[in-house]
Amino acid sequence: MQPRRQPPPAPRSGPGNPRPTAPLLALLLLLAPVVAPAGSRSAEDPAQPEDAGVPRRLLQQAARAALHFFNFRAGSPSALRVLAEVQEGRAWINPKEGCKVDVVFSTERYKPESLLQEGEGRLGKCSARVVFKNQKPRPAINVTCTRLIEKKKRQQEDYLLYKQMKQLKNPLEIVSIPDNHGHIDPYLRPIWDLAFLGSSYVMWEMTTQVSHYYLAQLTSVRQWKTNDDTIDFDYTVLLHELSTQEIIPCHIHLVWYPGKPLKVKYHCQELQTPEEASGTEEGSAVPTELSNF
Amino acid sequence: MQGTPAGGTRPGPSPMDRQTLLVFSLILASALGQMNFTGDQVLRVLAKDEKQLSLLRDLEGLKPQKVDFWRGPARPSLPVDMRVPFSELKYIKAYLESHGLAYSIMIKDIQVLLDEEREAMAKSRRLERSTSSFSYSSYHTLEEIYSWIDNFVTEHSDIVSKIQIGNSFENRSILVLKFSTGGSRHPAIWIDTGIHSREWITHATGIWTANKIVSDYGKDRVLTDILKAMDIFIELVTNPDGFAFTHSMNRLWRKNKSIRPGIFCIGVDLNRNWKSGFGGNGSNSNPCSETYHGPSPQSEPEVAAIVNFITAHGNFKALISIHSYSQMLMYPYGRSLEPVSNQRELYDLAKDAVEALYKVHGIEYFFGSISTTLYVASGITVDWAYDSGIKYAFSFELRDTGRYGFLLPATQIIPTAQETWMALRTIMEHTLNHPY
Numbered sequence: 001m002q003p004r005r006q007p008p009p010a011p012r013s014g015p016g017n018p019r020p021t022a023p024l025l026a027l028l029l030l031l032a033p034v035v036a037p038a039g040s041r042s043a044e045d046p047a048q049p050e051d052a053g054v055p056r057r058l059l060q061q062a063a064r065a066a067l068h069f070f071n072f073r074a075g076s077p078s079a080l081r082v083l084a085e086v087q088e089g090r091a092w093i094n095p096k097e098g099c100k101v102d103v104v105f106s107t108e109r110y111k112p113e114s115l116l117q118e119g120e121g122r123l124g125k126c127s128a129r130v131v132f133k134n135q136k137p138r139p140a141i142n143v144t145c146t147r148l149i150e151k152k153k154r155q156q157e158d159y160l161l162y163k164q165m166k167q168l169k170n171p172l173e174i175v176s177i178p179d180n181h182g183h184i185d186p187y188l189r190p191i192w193d194l195a196f197l198g199s200s201y202v203m204w205e206m207t208t209q210v211s212h213y214y215l216a217q218l219t220s221v222r223q224w225k226t227n228d229d230t231i232d233f234d235y236t237v238l239l240h241e242l243s244t245q246e247i248i249p250c251h252i253h254l255v256w257y258p259g260k261p262l263k264v265k266y267h268c269q270e271l272q273t274p275e276e277a278s279g280t281e282e283g284s285a286v287p288t289e290l291s292n293f
Numbered sequence: 294m295q296g297t298p299a300g301g302t303r304p305g306p307s308p309m310d311r312q313t314l315l316v317f318s319l320i321l322a323s324a325l326g327q328m329n330f331t332g333d334q335v336l337r338v339l340a341k342d343e344k345q346l347s348l349l350r351d352l353e354g355l356k357p358q359k360v361d362f363w364r365g366p367a368r369p370s371l372p373v374d375m376r377v378p379f380s381e382l383k384y385i386k387a388y389l390e391s392h393g394l395a396y397s398i399m400i401k402d403i404q405v406l407l408d409e410e411r412e413a414m415a416k417s418r419r420l421e422r423s424t425s426s427f428s429y430s431s432y433h434t435l436e437e438i439y440s441w442i443d444n445f446v447t448e449h450s451d452i453v454s455k456i457q458i459g460n461s462f463e464n465r466s467i468l469v470l471k472f473s474t475g476g477s478r479h480p481a482i483w484i485d486t487g488i489h490s491r492e493w494i495t496h497a498t499g500i501w502t503a504n505k506i507v508s509d510y511g512k513d514r515v516l517t518d519i520l521k522a523m524d525i526f527i528e529l530v531t532n533p534d535g536f537a538f539t540h541s542m543n544r545l546w547r548k549n550k551s552i553r554p555g556i557f558c559i560g561v562d563l564n565r566n567w568k569s570g571f572g573g574n575g576s577n578s579n580p581c582s583e584t585y586h587g588p589s590p591q592s593e594p595e596v597a598a599i600v601n602f603i604t605a606h607g608n609f610k611a612l613i614s615i616h617s618y619s620q621m622l623m624y625p626y627g628r629s630l631e632p633v634s635n636q637r638e639l640y641d642l643a644k645d646a647v648e649a650l651y652k653v654h655g656i657e658y659f660f661g662s663i664s665t666t667l668y669v670a671s672g673i674t675v676d677w678a679y680d681s682g683i684k685y686a687f688s689f690e691l692r693d694t695g696r697y698g699f700l701l702p703a704t705q706i707i708p709t710a711q712e713t714w715m716a717l718r719t720i721m722e723h724t725l726n727h728p729y
Contacts (some may be wrong), residue, residue: 042355056659057666064695082696110696180544181432182702214695216545242619243668245562245583247545247692272558272581 011025045084059089061212062101062139066128068204068213075262076195078157079149080110080200084123098134099209103127109148111193124148132209139207158258164190165231166222174221198239198254201264206239216240216247239268243254246271305456308486332379335363335400336642337372338389348683349373376421380436399669401603402624424448429501430706432493435465435537438530441500442468442556449507452520458528459598462551465533467598472506472525480728481613482519482721483603483683485528486597488674489547491699492617494691494709499529501710502717519725523610532563532595545699547583549595556580561587565612566596569680570628573671575664586672611685611724612678613717619667621692622647622669622716625679626661627670627688635684636662638709640715642723643687653712656692663688685724689713 063083071080089103106123139142149157168191176193178184184192203213215237222234227290232255239248250268303685340346349366352359352375364374366504377385389396392486424444433441446455452472473479476651486492486499506525509516520526529652530536534550548560558581563577568590576586591597604610624639626632633639643660650658659666663675678686692701692709 008308068523083694137630176544178697178702180539180698180700182697182700182705214698216698219702247583271579 017131024090031145055089055091056086058091058099058101059086059103059105061207062089062091062103063105063128064131064212065127065130065139065204066103066126066141066143067107067209068107068200068207070126070128070143070145071197072201072204072262072264075196075197075256075260076154076158076258077190077256078111078161079154080196081107081124081126081145081148082110082195084108088123096134098136099132101130101132102129103130107145107148110196111189135208135210137208137211138205141204155258161190161193162231162256165194165233166229168223168227174218175220177218191216194231194233194256195221195235195237195252196252197256197262198233198235198252198264198266199239199250201254201262202250202252202266203239206268210243212242213248214240214242217259221247230255307359329402332382333376333403334379334382334398335374335375335376335403336389336395336396337399338394339372340366340369342369343370345392345394346373348394349375351597353364360570361709366708376403401457422645424504428629429497429504429710431703432497432706434540435530435533438496438500439466442470442529445507446470446501452510453507455502456602458525458602460596461532461534461592462549462593463534463537464583465537466526466529467533467595468528469602470503470527470529472503472520472527474520478606478608479522479524480573480608481524481526481561481606482488482724483526483528483678484717485531485613485616486615488531488614489535489616490532490539490548491545492691493539494534494617494701494706495615497703497706498710498713499527500689502714503527503529505710505714510569513718517723519721522648522725523721525721528599531599534595539602546595547584549593551587553580553588558585561585563593563595564616564674565670566591566593567602567672567674567677569673569676570626570671573628575627575668576672580663582671583659590672595727600677603678609678609683610729611687611720612675612683613687613689613720614674614678615689615691615713617691617701618693618695620656620692620694621666621688621690622650622660623663623666623675623688623690624657624661625663625676627667627673628676629669630662630664632662633679639687641686642720644684645723646687649715649719650712651714656712658716683722684729687720 007213011085063086067081067083084106086103088107089101091102092100104125104127106125108123124146126143126145128141131140133139172235174188175190186246196215199215203215206213217238217240218235220236223232232253234251234253236249237250239250240246241248248268248271250266252264252266254265255263272277336519338349340349346366346369353362353365361376361378361379362373363376364372366373386396388394389484402569413498422537424441425435427444442455446453452474454471454473456469456471457466458469461467484499486495489495506516506520510520532549538546538550543623546560548562550559552559553562562576562581562582563585565571565586571590572586573583577584579585589594591600603612622643624636624643624672625634640661647658647660650656663673673688674687675688691713692705697705
């Protein structure tokens with residue numbers, strides 16, 4: 001059994017904080033497969049509970065980043081996946097270079113009430129290698145997942161969603177999805193799924209070792225028709241970044257057709273400083289821009 | 294509406310009552326979709342003499358009807374009120390002016406008035422008359438919660454009382470519920486919800502918990518023992534200004550609403566404003582940041598109120614601060630990785646609490662110290678509590694883990710509250726059995 005070493009504290013504090021100065025080159029942190037007692041999730045060795053949270057958190061975040069990338073690459077709004085459970089993993093942390101994480105995790109379908117869902121709690125399994133370059137966004141991700149939905153069914157659902165979107169009134173007068181009470185009108189569900197798909201790309205691109213994003217709310221929607229029958233979808237979302245607790249408005253423009261790769265452009269608002277006027281919101285043609293921490 | 298007979302005082306309801314009656318009937322008509330009163334006005338005309346009165350009576354006789362008298366032509370000294378449909382306004386006003394009849398506009402747009410009244414009625418319906426009709430599985434406004442508090446205290450005055458511990462920046466009351474079976478200065482347990490206003494599940498859980506306590510007292514052995522020896526204090530809306538703002542303008546507002554001269558951004562993160570490692574890592578000196586710690590420790594009235602209350606009381610043994618989301622149960626420190634002196638005890642207690650929680654609906658929580666489980670954060674409530682001598686200081690992050698985040702559907706309120714209660718009960722029981 002490999003001795004477990006305590007990793008340096010991960011730099012999870014707010015902006016402007018000094019990096020850990022531990023003069024170490026590379027640290028191998030090996031974790032045994034995680035089979036914790038039901039309901040409790042912490043160190044297996046109670047004598048050292050304080051180092052339990054760091055690797056676990058890192059594995060979770062790596063799994064989520066891998067899923068953002070996976071969902072974007074799959075390009076299928078009806079086959080979105082979310083993290084169910086981290087099963088095992090290990091991390092190599094190099095304070096000078098960054099961090100590499102191998103992780104195995106289970107997933108479940110994002111759509112809770114899918115018409116074509118087969119059986120309850122169908123879980124897929126993924127394994128991923130996620131490499132964070134020190135404080136830089138857009139981690140390099142290699143991820144494979146077992147198939148959760150049969151390809152033909154997925155295509156059918158995508159096409160159904162496509163038709164639903166095409167039938168919606170244009171311009172759409174959407175206030176917020178979900179509404180302030182967390183409710184999503186089933187009729188508006190296709191919009192949400194497509195918005196989530198586009199947001200996955202944005203969230204992957206913005207993820208760093210310390211910054212991790214969740215989609216909080218869709219706040220405005222516009223849809224244009226295009227001649228070649230693609231869905232041309234322009235919208236604004238609010239992303240929630242966990243370590244700073246910031247809410248980041250992002251303007252996203254995506255072009256989608258079932259079975260074709262997704263095209264996304266976006267612009268996210270930067271954090272205000274006390275001296276600046278309020279942030280600018282530009283059109284969709286502007287290439288990627290990152291929130292300034 | 295017929296005028297009253299000339300001579301003698303007018304019988305019947307007073308003018309105000311009559312107008313109210315009229316408004317109600319119009320609301321009914323409008324609600325039934327029969328009539329729209331947009332742009333209609335009510336004019337008040339003062340007839341100087343009988344000649345002018347008869348001119349007004351002539352209006353009454355016009356076919357098709359051009360006016361609707363609310364207060365008909367009676368005597369020259371009495372005002373005449375008439376509702377004029379929007380389409381007839383020009384004609385009627387010209388008529389009045391050409392005959393030298395002085396008038397004023399009493400109601401500029403009836404429909405607007407009707408809409409406002411209807412809104413007010415709906416609102417007063419929502420302010421329930423008793424807590425038994427209050428919905429525990431919905432999210433509520435600040436007014437609804439404060440109204441519920443008053444009803445709740447009235448209905449359970451044997452063990453519950455309400456204390457105002459201060460005022461928010463925008464001068465709202467800061468209220469605490471006290472659960473006590475008597476005695477003076479019993480050792481006490483503190484629970485706060487809603488310190489971050491966008492975490493709506495926490496207020497909802499707090500309200501359900503308050504009701505659970507009074508329901509189970511006398512029935513649940515553990516709870517009854519706790520209340521026999523200890524008092525419980527619950528602050529449901531720890532950040533009332535922020536909470537009101539999440540309803541009115543910005544659902545995802547986190548901080549309070551304090552404003553300082555020369556500073557462009559509003560609000561301080563109330564969970565970074567405490568006097569424990571203030572200004573350290575995991576808090577921000579940028580006022581525009583969501584984790585802005587404020588100019589100085591306890592600078593915010595919402596924090597100062599709690600500090601003053603707990604310090605003056607002097608006998609708190611446990612403090613639990615409830616947040617969302619992430620599904621975690623944590624203990625100090627947030628400001629550093631340094632373990633607290635009773636770390637082992639807190640670890641075991643958290644483990645037990647999380648297992649009790651899991652048994653209810655199978656929801657899994659992480660647990661550990663704040664800095665290792667969630668992130669480094671300075672100037673936080675539980676660090677201050679611990680440094681002030683409160684050995685059992687815990688912070689919850691309730692459901693979920695990001696699928697809905699802050700916008701947790703209302704259908705999850707009761708399940709969340711049920712499972713959280715089992716964890717709270719575990720912590721309180723341990724506190725009872727380990728006096729210090």
